[in-house]
Amino acid sequence: MKINIAVLPGDGIGPEVTNQAIKVLKAIALEFDHTFLFKEAPVGAIAIDQQNNPLPDQTLDLCKSSDAILFGAIGDPKYDNDPTAKVRPEQGLLKLRKELGLYANIRPVKAYDMLLEKSPLKREIIEGTDISIYRELTGGIYFGKKHLSEDGNTASDLCEYSKYEIERIAHLAFKAARNRKQKVTLVDKANVLETSRLWRKVVTNLAKGYPDVTLDFLFVDNAAMQMILNPNQFDVILTENLFGDVISDEASVIGGSIGLLASASVGNKHAMFEPIHGSYPQATGKDIANPVASILSAAMLLEHFDLHDEANLIKKGVEKSLKLEITTPDLNTSYDNITTSKVGDFIADFISNPNDSNINFNNIHLGQSTII
Ligand code: IPM
Numbered sequence: 001m002k003i004n005i006a007v008l009p010g011d012g013i014g015p016e017v018t019n020q021a022i023k024v025l026k027a028i029a030l031e032f033d034h035t036f037l038f039k040e041a042p043v044g045a046i047a048i049d050q051q052n053n054p055l056p057d058q059t060l061d062l063c064k065s066s067d068a069i070l071f072g073a074i075g076d077p078k079y080d081n082d083p084t085a086k087v088r089p090e091q092g093l094l095k096l097r098k099e100l101g102l103y104a105n106i107r108p109v110k111a112y113d114m115l116l117e118k119s120p121l122k123r124e125i126i127e128g129t130d131i132s133i134y135r136e137l138t139g140g141i142y143f144g145k146k147h148l149s150e151d152g153n154t155a156s157d158l159c160e161y162s163k164y165e166i167e168r169i170a171h172l173a174f175k176a177a178r179n180r181k182q183k184v185t186l187v188d189k190a191n192v193l194e195t196s197r198l199w200r201k202v203v204t205n206l207a208k209g210y211p212d213v214t215l216d217f218l219f220v221d222n223a224a225m226q227m228i229l230n231p232n233q234f235d236v237i238l239t240e241n242l243f244g245d246v247i248s249d250e251a252s253v254i255g256g257s258i259g260l261l262a263s264a265s266v267g268n269k270h271a272m273f274e275p276i277h278g279s280y281p282q283a284t285g286k287d288i289a290n291p292v293a294s295i296l297s298a299a300m301l302l303e304h305f306d307l308h309d310e311a312n313l314i315k316k317g318v319e320k321s322l323k324l325e326i327t328t329p330d331l332n333t334s335y336d337n338i339t340t341s342k343v344g345d346f347i348a349d350f351i352s353n354p355n356d357s358n359i360n361f362n363n364i365h366l367g368q369s370t371i372i
């Protein structure tokens with residue numbers, strides 16, 4: 001299969017982790033005889049520095065003409081600390097999502113057996129957790145009318161949703177639940193917000209078309225608590241843009257590191273794959289950031305094109321790396337010399353030699369060849 005992939009490494013650690021995903025995709029292409037063509041373009045703070053525009057037209061055009069987009073990270077402290085900045089890196093990502101119609105953001109959250117001790121949460125609480133978060137991505141308060149009064153003392157952000165926007169992501173969530181544990185939890189704030197009451201009404205109606213799937217509801221404040229009290233109660237979580245943003249960062253604690261969480265943002269025409277973590281400026285250029293979220297995002301990209309064997313091989317490689325503690329410092333307690341690129345090398349190497357059981361532990365951790 002031939003896939004044209006637009007690569008948008010973005011800011012901070014974005015380029016370092018994205019490079020590992022590309023390395024892994026190249027290994028897959030070689031092993032399975034695919035052609036993956038990569039074309040890179042700037043987005044975010046780096047694009048502002050270069051062209052005073054967080055999403056230059058050429059970048060958007062490249063994304064529109066590609067089959068898929070691999071996205072790194074976005075954000076820079078110089079903007080975070082300046083609320084008056086009119087041009088901001090995040091605008092690039094938001095515009096990209098809107099322009100490409102990427103209305104559904106799918107964020108899988110899994111507790112890996114070998115990482116149960118790495119989470120600050122107790123083993124017995126997180127063991128077996130397997131959640132798929134369906135976050136609405138192109139509506140709600142992120143995109144509603146914004147206002148700042150002349151005197152700068154009053155501000156507002158409008159949260160708006162239409163039946164159509166709710167239905168299209170709800171269908172995806174219910175279809176996903178059919179192939180999982182047949183449960184959808186709608187997370188909202190229907191005791192306060194009119195938009196949430198619309199979500200409940202629309203989703204309740206739509207659920208009638210999926211009699212095999214159970215629908216339940218949780219207010220977002222309670223959901224935040226339930227996520228760390230009993231995450232095993234969740235299967236598919238369906239929620240609006242802002243609640244999904246918050247809940248998914250919280251859920252990443254279950255996995256042991258936010259550096260593990262991948263995501264797919266899909267619409268009717270386009271699809272983009274990105275780690276859920278940010279640009280982690282403190283780690284930029286140090287080769288210490290965890291590339292697994294980016295690598296697993298590449299696996300989600302392959303799944304999108306029904307390349308399931310390929311995606312599964314990447315996941316196996318990731319699991320092997322976690323098992324052998326070939327992991328970056330956010331997860332690694334036993335070794336301090338495992339870099340971002342070494343994790344990428346190991347997983348790419350595993351893809352080329354999946355059946356090679358002669359892994360030499362000493363060599364791996366000495367940074368020499370991974371396979372004898
Ligand atoms: C995410 C990020 C973005 C969001 C930011 C960078 C705009 O936090 O993808 O979760 O809030 O959606």
Ligand code: MN
Pocket residue numbers: 245246249276
């Ligand atoms: Mn976020």
